[in-house]
Amino acid sequence: MALLDSHVFRGLASFVFSLAVVLCPGRSSGDVAASELTVELGVSGVWKLGHAVPARITLPPELAGQAQYVVFESIDGDGVNVRYQQKISGVSSENSDFWMTVRIGRNKTPLSVRVYDDEPSEGEPVASGQLLGDEVVGLPSDQRLVLVLGETMGLEEVVRSSVEGGASFTIAQVSQAKGLPIDWRTLAGYDLAVLSSAGDELINSLTEPQIACLDTWVRRGGRSIVCLGTGEPLPEILLKWIPGEVEGLINVRNPGAIEALVPTEFPLRNLAVNRIGFPAGEVPPAEILLALRSGNQSLPWWISTAYGHGKIDVIASDLANDTLAQWPDRNLLWKKLVGDSLGANRGDESPLAKNVSDTSYLGYDDLAGQLRATLDVFGGVRVVSFGQLAAVLLGILVIVGPVDYFVSVRWLGRPQFSWFFAGAVLVAACIALTWFYLSIRPNEIRVNTAQIIDIDTRSGDVNGSLWAHVYSGTARTVDVQVVDNQAESVGATLQLDWQPLPGRGLGGLKSMQSLSSGMPAYSVIASSGESNAVSVQGVGVPAAGTKCFSSTWLSHTEIVGQSELQELDVADQLSGQLVNPLSVDLREPALFYHNWYYSLDSRIPAGGSFTIAPDRIPQGITRRLNRRRVIDDADMITPWQPADRGNLDRLLELMMFYSAANGPTYTSLHHRFHHQLDHSHLMDSDLAVLIARVDDPWASVQVDAGGQGGVEVVQETDRAWCRILIPVKPPERELSRFRADGSSR
Template sequence: MMQNQRALRFLILAIAAITMLRAVETVAAGDDSRIQIESVDIGFAGTYKVGHWAPVWVTISGVAEPADLRVELVTVDGDGVQITYRDDRELWWYSSAQGQRRLLQYIKTGRTTAPLTVRILSGDRVLAERGFAARELPTPRLSTQQLILVLGPSIGENEAVRRRLRDQADQVSIAQVEQATELPRRWQGYAAVNIAIVATSQVSVLEAMDGEQFQAFQQWLALGGRLVFCVGQRGDEVLGPGSRFAAMAPGTLIEVSPQRTTSGLEDFASATERLDTAGGQRIRRFAVPMTVLSDVRGVVESSEIGGPTGQLPTIVRHAYGLGQVTFLAFDPDLPPFDRWQGRPSLVARVLQSGYARRGQMDEELESRQLTHLGYDDLIGQFRAALDQFVGVVRVDFSWVVSLIVIYVLLIGPVDYYMLKRFQRWHWTWLTFPLAVLGFALLAVLLSRMTSGDRIHINHMDLVDVDVQRSLIQGTSWLHLYSPSSQTFNSQLDVHPGLPQRTKGSNDQLFTWQGLPGDGLGGLNTRATEALFTQGYALRQFSDDQGRHRSEMTGMPIQISSSKALMARWSMETELPDTGALAVDPNGLLSGRLINPLEVELSDCQVLYRNWSYPLTGTIGPGATVAFEGLRPRNLEWRLTRRQVVETREIGTPWDQSSWDVPRILEILMFYQAAGGRRYTGLTHRYQPHLDLSEHLRTGQAILVGRSAQPATSLLRDGQSQAELTDRHWTFYRIVYPVE
């Protein structure tokens, strides 16, 4: 009896000690056990695209200071493999209603029906976890849809798409954000955006951004984004001295002036109604406040007679780094534009590029071809070409079917016939296992013969250099093939042939490459079953020099399979003298340009407007190119391999099944200049930042050349994999201003 009482007393004391210990742990942890994940918001007002980065806002409760917390997001990549996104950089958050906290993170989903799991961690300890089924999340747009982001008031873009771009309406999504707190703080959060629209008739969302937000937006724009920037009655405030927005204007502010004639805008919109009679009645004392600029650069698409200089540009397209700004010197969201019948046509033309307007209907009415190949975007063809490895034979499905038929015949009719002929039915105990074993050995032998016994890598680097802003952007694609199932810990080492005088931001984003389309492994596939029970992680961090980096750990590749990876990286550097270019009276290039790189370029040409200037030989580091005596050729003819044979124009049709990697990249780089979808039969919407056709129209010349030296290297566990690279290509595009 006494022993039972002692045992009971000991049990009670043990339970009390454990309870007190847990209470102490809870107090020491700041009561993290009360953290609850309330909700998640993805993209811009719930709008985002599969296969593209998007901001994710995680709303939590039960914590006062989440600065020391970390957010992990778990979903699937483009191959259906589970991936965990981690960011070890400083977590950004703000307080929302009812004491809740909203934490900002970024994600890239690989399926339209992908689920999402959110984890809140402190160190390596999981404090809260919640899973969201696909039906609980906003449905992502397709990877090749156009996304228009409206920052602030509308300028009539919905009506423009619905009424004037009817054939493209199902390919366009519009998201409107009216609070700066809901915007990303890293440029990758804008990666899915095709066009951003900012109206400044009131204090705009762009003006309300803090320094970090504006830097992210500015970086996205300079790395290939497109902005429609409307500055009318508040031009003095928006573009005045010291304004951080002045660089987005195509000239220097003079004043804001009332404009009483608007025939240029009416012609641009092909309007049947005058602006001064908008709404059906003539406006008394009609005047539109317009921002007047001097020293305008770029392409003036519409202008009016008036202003201090006698000519007032009203719509101007100009380059901003590797991106583009369309500047409107008026406020299309204010009267009389808001009730003008011509506004939808005007906005529709503004949203389109110059090349797209030239043949818009031909492109959009083109029947969708090549569905049997699983893609209708040019990036899909590019990815298929990079998936061809030296020494690896892709087994055609017909081979598999033929072997199965032979196997069935051998163990069935052939075996029966042989046993019947020799009247040795009991031999089947030997012939059947021998047939099975023989075909198993044949399968292994064929696998070794076709798959090889080592890892293969195909590697492409495209490096863009904007000499005016000393900005460098790189896009790298790496396709890995593995003959056996294994995992990889991968990073990318960036070493372009540039002067090592970095002066600004230095970012790198290394991730998986998606396949746009509905085919096997395509981003539009609705399958959600993970290929591996064990996924991998993509971690973003800042190194000891403050540079943003990313790495993938535990990335699995199945036996005899490949993995497509891609990276976007950028830096600012100090470039040496790059020469000076001008235009002669005939509209042709004159002057000289200098190669600012520290690598030699071959297969060079200089592109300007609709001309191509082929260059012979190589261009070494610091070498000068003069244009006297150079004979230009028609750029579209060169891109489409068109020529005249016996007084007839003969073009080379685009081969949608070609695996010629440099040729496909050539069209990716200047897609619209080559004729766009009218020529290729494919869209170019998944990674449109690769196309610099519009820069040729806005007063920029581009030197294109190839280098023998790679600009990046794949690292596995910190070791270079250069010896496993079978094929690599490195192309440079250097963008020069033309005076």
């Protein structure tokens, strides 16, 4: 009987299980699909902690038409779980790959991905995948990183070798077009991109979003080296980047100028060089750093040009051709080519290594850390120092100790009274401290922001970077969004995410400590609307604490006026009419050109102008950046204090021109995390840079306390600086020479 009951039970169980499978096919297919969902981080598996990371997700082909949303669960720099959510688009059964952008704040932390066929809040995932802790290992946030499309052309010969300044770097090589992401933010952690037209098959197979990704990254301040091979025609993106026309190959028998560029004992012979021509009778729109002789011709071989706020170096030969590939000192040539992008101007000089130890007590060794510490200072929040707290505790001990003894024993002669006296003192102290704590802790939400806006007057392109700190007196969850305030802006694309802190300090990316304090997971949700705006929802802010955010955006604005500036024939200086190209007033403006800066009026109104006379004498750029002063016939530099938290304007200025200010030795801090903001390379171009503060911020942060009605949001610090590119005409002497020659080749 027992055996019969067992068989009946098993049969009934099998029937129920089969019925469940039939009635729930969606759940079953999801379980099967979960094992097929794959996730790849970075470019060729290379990515950096704290920076935007491209995640390529591959769906099973049968889910390509069903999947609607994806949720990527990561962890931020404070150890709090963060969910990135976006709508899936552009997938099909033939191509089921898609990209999303995330940030990862801790190494060796399990990550998960879930795909839904409806709103994530309304259903179960149809597929899921997970990356185990051992699979989540990124590079340090300050690691040098080079993107190579196609062949490395021998660049690997100098990887992790000593270049100018002792820098080392890692190569992320893209060998197939599908390996390049489509979001320019995922390239922000790269120091350099290297392309070769010899790999035109790879470059020509890039999609429009991938080309736009590369192009936008360079325009925002990225640097690229383009090597010209023998392939024809040139890919579209290279036609935009090369400041001239490629007119064919010439065999240079004796390229001695290259041998003179590096210390070598090995001669070069018979090098294929692309002839690059410029419009006849015009000054070349680029700087020719090295030219080779072939007969009576001068062939530009190394050309440097500004592209937006970035820089492109064009090499007229393929560094992978047989002549250079067999040259024993090709690695020395590479060191010379990449030294400017990966070496001294990025803050790796040996003096800095000695100075950083002096600032280790601060908990940061990067300007990003000082920026974060500065924005953490709120004028409406009173901070109690450790010394003040120690003084209060010492005072209580004195009262319940010697004072209690003197009053109870020596004066009143009633030792038993000591119990009542000490108890009353402690109760009163608790009440007083509670009242004091509530009085210095504001109930409202307070916000500090800083932003740098880059504007190119030639194209009207605008790109910005913003940092925001949100303070709350009580623990609460908030929703945060960044909005564009400019009515003239067109097609604004804004992004928002948590703000990383490089280093080993408390809350740093290298710190193993978690500051989550039980904070709930929050979501970073990409809008599917035309603005592509991103909001952060349900983020927890601890009591009397802050949560830090960073934002970037792209837009286009109307230029209301163009400047007419020209370089003088002597002294490398300017004259002409400087025009405010914006519809807002410019405060505290300064004009930079080459190694000079011009002090201007304290305010230039919207559309207003300022005349720079030929006899106006500028000052050296370090007079402004390092605050050089002459005191008692001695040239003195105002020292920079890495611990200073009260000079936000100067800090932003140093971030914009770190190398020009000799930042490593001057600040004793690195500038690696936001290195793309350092546009000191523009000092070598034929562009003037106008910096100024604006009263009305270009973008603003909106904070919503959700269901907690009546909570006031107070905007405290809100500093916005513009960096405006202005073209400069060449000197009249140079113009006359090229007009007389009838050619600029």
